[in-house]
Amino acid sequence: MGPINVIQASLPPFEEYIEEIKSLWDSRIITNMGVKHQRLEQELCKYLDCSNVTLFSNGHLALETALMGLERKGEIITTPFTFASTPHAIVRAGHIPVFCDIDPIDYTIDVNKIEELITEKTCAIVPVHVYGHMCDVQKIQVIADKYNLKVIYDAAHAFGVRYCGKSAVTFGDVSMISFHATKIFNTIEGGALCYTNEKQFSYYYKAKNFGITGTETVEEVGGNAKLNEFQAAMGLCNLRYIDQNIEKRRLLVERYRYNLKSRSDIKLPPVQEFVVSNYAYFPILIDNSAFTRDQLYLELKNHGVHTRKYFYPLATDFGCYKKQYDSTNTSVAKYVAEHVLTLPLYADLTLEQVDFICSKI
Numbered sequence: 001m002g003p004i005n006v007i008q009a010s011l012p013p014f015e016e017y018i019e020e021i022k023s024l025w026d027s028r029i030i031t032n033m034g035v036k037h038q039r040l041e042q043e044l045c046k047y048l049d050c051s052n053v054t055l056f057s058n059g060h061l062a063l064e065t066a067l068m069g070l071e072r073k074g075e076i077i078t079t080p081f082t083f084a085s086t087p088h089a090i091v092r093a094g095h096i097p098v099f100c101d102i103d104p105i106d107y108t109i110d111v112n113k114i115e116e117l118i119t120e121k122t123c124a125i126v127p128v129h130v131y132g133h134m135c136d137v138q139k140i141q142v143i144a145d146k147y148n149l150k151v152i153y154d155a156a157h158a159f160g161v162r163y164c165g166k167s168a169v170t171f172g173d174v175s176m177i178s179f180h181a182t183k184i185f186n187t188i189e190g191g192a193l194c195y196t197n198e199k200q201f202s203y204y205y206k207a208k209n210f211g212i213t214g215t216e217t218v219e220e221v222g223g224n225a226k227l228n229e230f231q232a233a234m235g236l237c238n239l240r241y242i243d244q245n246i247e248k249r250r251l252l253v254e255r256y257r258y259n260l261k262s263r264s265d266i267k268l269p270p271v272q273e274f275v276v277s278n279y280a281y282f283p284i285l286i287d288n289s290a291f292t293r294d295q296l297y298l299e300l301k302n303h304g305v306h307t308r309k310y311f312y313p314l315a316t317d318f319g320c321y322k323k324q325y326d327s328t329n330t331s332v333a334k335y336v337a338e339h340v341l342t343l344p345l346y347a348d349l350t351l352e353q354v355d356f357i358c359s360k361i
């Protein structure tokens with residue numbers, strides 16, 4: 001069996017993409033919120049069951065924009081168990097990250113540890129739906145309301161996830177979602193802000209296009225974070241296959257669970273109540289004394305199976321943050337970062353490959 005990567009980008013049939021981009025040669029309008037961009041926004045509103053979806057050139061700039069748009073600058077409570085983008089967006093938008101520990105079961109922010117971190121400088125909470133696991137959105141909203149804080153979700157992993165019948169991206173004030181090549185739905189690079197209060201539209205729209213509001217009017221010190229027509233076309237094609245890709249992932253995840261269920265030395269990801277999963281990742285926790293996560297990582301690599309220490313290291317151990325923060329303050333996050341391994345998972349992985357991976361584990 002050839003090497004198996006941890007992730008493989010989903011692509012539509014080649015001819016279908018070529019067909020989708022043909023009209024761009026007629027119109028010569030290849031960016032600046034053209035027809036593909038508009039159509040993708042409409043189709044994503046429908047698919048994600050959310051009244052407002054504003055596209056961006058990537059998820060990170062979407063998150064940065066949402067954070068720059070907050071009325072107050074200040075401290076923002078988030079977790080260190082996330083991708084570099086989350087704390088970086090907070091800092092680059094002029095705020096100060098304050099790191100909260102995570103829940104030992106689903107690895108999302110520990111809602112029982114948020115309140116002790118709130119000061120008069122706190123302006124927002126940025127929880128992360130890690131691996132598509134839903135944060136405790138209800139408890140987070142109760143805390144936010146009590147202290148008058150904004151809630152901006154990093155929902156980069158949560159495309160298509162539903163909780164109690166509601167789309168994951170409709171909780172809080174706004175959710176950032178990523179369409180990067182490695183995510184379950186991609187526009188090559190891309191992302192969006194999803195929100196239910198349409199008043200936010202005006203700022204987001206201006207912020208991603210230099211603050212331009214008309215041919216002779218500029219109203220905001222905006223940047224440039226526009227998704228172009230070729231990316232939007234990729235999104236339109238990929239959206240046609242998303243349901244069947246999620247179904248393929250579901251079968252692969254079931255196979256992993258079946259193969260590994262008797263392994264008391266490996267902790268499998270939780271199945272959350274009232275949550276419709278998108279099967280974005282399959283993280284296992286190596287929770288025993290016989291072998292370490294790093295040993296398993298190397299052993300699998302020797303067999304051509306490429307897994308990922310995701311997320312490792314913790315954000316508080318990054319060179320750019322470790323002087324200001326002490327990662328032992330978030331001991332659960334530290335433990336999980338040192339013991340977790342995500343196994344290969346993508347729509348075109350085969351059940352035979354899953355069996356092979358499990359036999360090597």
Ligand SMILES: *Cc1c(COP(=O)(O)O)cnc(C)c1O
Nearest residue numbers: 058059060083085156178180191
């Ligand atoms: C992918 C990702 C991002 C950033 O999204 P991009 O589209 O790559 O900019 C942010 N947060 C998390 C948790 C991610 O996985």
